[in-house]
Amino acid sequence: MDRLPWARWHWLVVIGLGTVWILDGLEVTIVGSMSEALKPEGTGLGLNNFDIGLAGAVYVAGACLGALFFGQLTDRFGRKKLFLLTLAVYTLATVLTAFAPTALWYFIARFLTGAGIGGEYAAINSAIDELIPAKYRGRVDVAINGSFWVGAAAGSLLTIPLLNPTLVDPAWGWRLAFGLGAVLAVGILLVRRNVPESPRWLFIHGREEEGEAIVRDIEETVARESGKQLPSVSESITIRQRKSIGIGLIARTVFTLYPKRTILCFSLFVGQAFLYNAFFFTYGDTLTTFLDVKQTGWYLAIFAASNFLGALLLSPLFDSLGRVKMIAGTYILSGTLLAVAGFMLGGLTATTLTMFGAVIFFFASAGASAAYLTASEIFPMETRALCIAFFYAIGTAAGGIAGPLLFGKLIEDASASKDITGIAIGYFIGAVLMVAGGLVEAFLGVKAEGQSLESIAQPLTAEDPAGSTSGTGPNPTTATQTA
Template sequence: MASDVETGRITTDIPARLDRLPWARWHWMVVIGLGTVWILDGLEVTIVGSMSEALKPANTGLGLSSSDIGLAGAVYVAGACLGALLFGQLTDRFGRKKLFLLTLGVYIFATVLTAFSPTPLWYFVARFITGMGIGGEYAAINSAIDELIPKKYRGRVDVAINGSFWIGAAIGSLLTIPLLDPKVLDPALGWRLAFGLGAVLAVGILIVRRHVPESPRWLFIHGREEEGEKIVKDIEHTVHEESGHELPAVGDEPITIRQRRTISIPEIAKTVFTLYPKRTILCFALFVGQAFLYNAFFFTYGDSLTTFFGVKQTGWYIAVFAVSNFAGALLLSPLFDSIGRVRMIAGTYILSGVLLAIAGFSLGGLSAVTLTVFGVVIFFFASAGASAAYLTASEVFPLETRALCIAFFYAIGTAAGGISGPLLFGKLIDNASASKDITGLAVGYFLGAALMVLGGLAEAFLGVKAEGQSLESIAQPLTAEEAHEGGNAETGRTQPSPSPA
């Protein structure tokens, strides 16, 4: 195709100039404008989990069963998988900014649609479209953030931002306390308002997001180096003004690029499966483990509390659980840049998996409080590891494929764990509810634990030491001249002859 042909060849120092910048208020604007989307995702998932009982009555809710609640969770995740793949491809093709504005718009529309659901079918369709918007966000936002944040801070910023999901979870759980209290609001209205508040928050994020620029890295790859140069100069000027100091010298070497307007899907597929087989296996293992762990446990956590322990207001429990998750991602995130990716990811995955298995063996003797305590400890570590899965997929593949690679592994991993998890746990709860025996959930805990441990082992043997490295040194762009002159794809180092595996 004409759009795929080479349009030019340039040597640029844009990546090195972005990577050497000190942290400034401008970077906080990027974090707030882009990173806060995970708060929306946390809000969505938690509202559904907390209001499971409110959705069950036919007169004030939608007449959903426990299996329907699990199905709604699976439908949401299925939409997220499809949205990630669809919008991920478009993000690499048309740019980061166009897509992170579009996907947020899809989310706002679908969330309002959910709030006005008159029937279960309407609700399921609205949840599917909401998931599409959120899935597209994961692809567009992770790629944009990693391409704008300096290499020194990329690990901690990415892990903390992905962990901010749990800020939304805490907000959602606390909001459901008054919204689902019949003394405060009509039960038929409260759950609808809970969804509507997500749309209000998203509009505020959209206002900030308009000021985030297109990725200069994406621009120079696609033959728009003049636009990229202008954006970088503006960023440098802003950071200089905000810091009050001269900017550090550019340390890394310039990179020579063969520009293309687009990169074909076959070439992207070849990159993922042929040039980077070890990284492909690694990302698949990390995403399957964390997706099953979280979606299986958290989508039905509120339902478990009400079904087996008679808890009427699950909001307080989920809020405590959510605070622990965000604290883990926030407090442990600097260690991913200092101790390193491999040790931290492997350690958090294996430890959380072992602790979840212990919880499975202990289910028969747990109460609502002790189950929550187990969750608090397990997911303090798991949240940091799960957040780092997105960081890994974002930084270990070439720039031209970044958004689609994030989307691909998110979709495959989440389809395997995120769809089957809620469905499995919904069935397990239904089967065990008659006898009120929570030990029937143990099989799900053991499966989640095994997948997390396997993910940790995959990181230990296949992980990439990406801390403090530029994105271009971790994985050379497909259009970089060095990539055509011979290099090791898995290491990114130039060698006399190619050795891609």
């Protein structure tokens, strides 16, 4: 798989799997942009500023638990089954959100929506990395994670007509926005059905014939589409196949074999989760509460476009300059700029705050996307989905749940005096966490660019030259996989 040239088939993987971030961006932005529409008792749900932050925290809590629950199922039952199931969960929950009659219903629906998205992260990141050639893995993963902002921009622009009372009844505008998210998810589901199971996962779980058949089909398709003769296979690895691998064994192996990588991923996820969930979940509320902005869609669209361009334009550098330099640089630079914005907050207008944020998050978006890339490629194959889920859940619980609650409370307390500097403390906390994450990357980062997944982290079931394994116990089958 790593030796294949880029072909149209790889775009099928990118479109079928990567579009989940568009859905997540759409969800987060709609909530931020619709904050005012959700407040009235008659046409909305009677939410206050703290409730808006609480809704963000509930969504993130659902994503954390969903990632852990579906992550272990992804490693156990396969990538494809789970990336179909989690998208179905998201779609159903989004429909329930659109029909929410009360605030409680809305919070429950947001939790379930988050659970579907969290499960998507675990299933999708692991599948993408196992299907994309090593030469392109960094740029593809970062760019795909950055596509969150395509959804964010779409959500921002979507709210402009839907929140215009002359065009759409205020009681229906926000409901239609959530409903359109479900329609997009159904379209993605139709494309995703054609994406195959990961051959790596099939091989390790004793289904090498299915895996070999998929690889042959992919090779024939890529050779036909690219018009190139494929190079011969030069490396192989022998593993002991198992139908299932216990969570306890996975956890012990990861924490005892890779403690530095564990600290690294935790630091990266906490920093980016606090920064993004705190800032973006409540940005629309900040504009309306302190800067008298009536229509936040245009501001959020500009902000989102900058984030996507940052991930897209900087992504090739993660393969050329390398992971460590780029992740450390983007984290430290964006954190420093965020601290500067906190000191200048009292003198910024809605326009200058948005432009300042656009510059900060141009760099932060690439770094944050690379956090998912890091977790998905530096741990053994058998643990990949669960590791993504674990670090996403733990990091996001620490930064993503506390962030929206803190910002919601800061906005609520400062709203009476209309003093925007009251939320500066949130900026400073985010800045410290981002800079700290960058420093950890500089010292503990893994140079994974251009390397096969098996060379970055040997599978737990791989045999050493003497024929022993890394401690997985007796297994029914031994087989050799070519790289």
